[in-house]
């Protein structure tokens with residue numbers, strides 16, 4: 001039987017809600033990714049040029065450490081779903097650090113996000129580039145911005161996860 005795990009990062013709970021719906025639908029394990037240095041509300045203020053997330057997200061190819069204790073062992077899983085918010089058009093940079101530190105070789109990876117309006121296109125490129133940087137043999141499905149249970153059903157069917 002195909003085994004799926006859902007990893008998610010969520011700073012204000014929106015992505016978490018969707019990750020929970022997905023995990024329930026697929027009867028999949030779910031794991032929360034945490035920043036090694038947790039984000040404060042001030043860090044998330046995109047109106048502030050000096051806010052931590054503004055600086056991190058504009059620092060190309062940088063990595064933000066994920067808490068290694070939040071990382072699961074992916075041995076035995078065939079399919080990996082990664083959920084995240086969109087920050088400045090792309091995934092939070094700890095998602096790249098996560099990809100660096102879990103072994104995605106041989107897995108099918110399906111990313112999704114929640115956003116205030118951005119599409120998934122730039123995030124898809126970000127995820128695919130990070131997979132290439134790690135030389136993983138990973139099949140990356142087309143990611144999507146998800147809003148509700150209906151979107152989730154459509155997406156999971158489109159990527160052959162349901």
Ligand SMILES: Cc1cc2nc3c(=O)[nH]c(=O)nc-3n(C[C@H](O)[C@H](O)[C@H](O)COP(=O)(O)O)c2cc1C
Nearest residue numbers: 010011012013014015085086088089114116117118
């Ligand atoms: C620092 C920061 C930057 C953001 N940048 C974008 C963006 O570029 N495009 C967008 O559509 N939404 C943006 N958002 C909105 C979030 O993607 C959206 O609120 C998301 O659902 C939050 O998910 P979470 O509650 O799981 O953290 C940003 C939010 C924050 C905090």
